[in-house]
Amino acid sequence: MSPDADPRSAPTSPRPSGLWRTVAEIERHVATDGWGxxxxxxxxxxxxxxxxxxPGLARRLPPNVLDEARADPDHLTSVEQEGVPAVADLDELLGQLAWPDGVDGAALVVERILVPPDAETEVRAVTAGDDEAGRARALAAHPLAEDVRIAVGVLRDGRHECAVRSRSKDSDGEVATGADLVPGLVGALAATLQD
Known part of the structure; x- marks a missing residue:
């Protein structure tokens, strides 16, 4: 900035969206329970x-949340869903979900094992054709495998955000965030909000 520039006209970074803050809060909340x-x-x-x-909800929310909601019309409250069935296939679960009109969006947090594409190709080459369980075990045992926690939030208007934490860098400051980190999961979750 030049010495003559007016500091009030300096560019500012955009304020994080309500959805971004909510996804980050959900991921931090889940992280307190540890891995697995x-x-x-x-x-x-x-x-x-x-x-x-x-209106009775105002008595159950912390004062700071009420202040934030008054200041930001896009402020979101997350409501954890109890009794989510344990399914082997995430797509199967998401295919069964539908949200009522009063729900503006959905978020999920799931743990996965990631490996570099070369490692996945290598494991596919040495495992038998349809042995998905064997392939999953081989990928999990691969020396380059990385445990990650993925949090995704999607709104009915199409906005979405993601947060990814790796076990090897398990701190709030090391969480990767961005709208398009896991597009397949974003799309599958967004489909649960379709009318």
Whole structure:
């Protein structure tokens, strides 16, 4: 910046979106339970709308959340879904989900094992054709395998955010965030919100 420039006109970084903050909060919340957790599923509702529908909710929310909701009409509240069935295939679960109109979005957190594409090709070459369980065990045992926790949030209007934490860099400051980190999972979750 030149010495004559007005500091009030300096560019500022954009304020994080309500969805970005919510996905980051959900991931941090789930991280407190450690690794090896089952899939976690959350309904996302605009806090201001929820307060309009249920004024008694104001007594159950912390004061800072009420202040944030008053200041930001896009502020979201996450509601964890209890009794999510344990399924072997995430696509199967997501294919069965549908959200009522009062839900503005959905989020999920799931743990996966990632390996570089070359390692996956190598494992596919040495495992028998349809032996998915054997392939999964071989991938998990691969020296380049990395445990990751993936959090994805999607709104009905199409906005989406992701957060990915690796076990080898298990700290809040090392969580990767971005809208398009796991597009397949974003698309599958978005499909649960289709009318």
């Amino acid at each position: 957790a089952p899939l976690r599923l959350f309904a996302l509702v605009r806090t201001a709308d929820a307060l309009d529908r249920d």
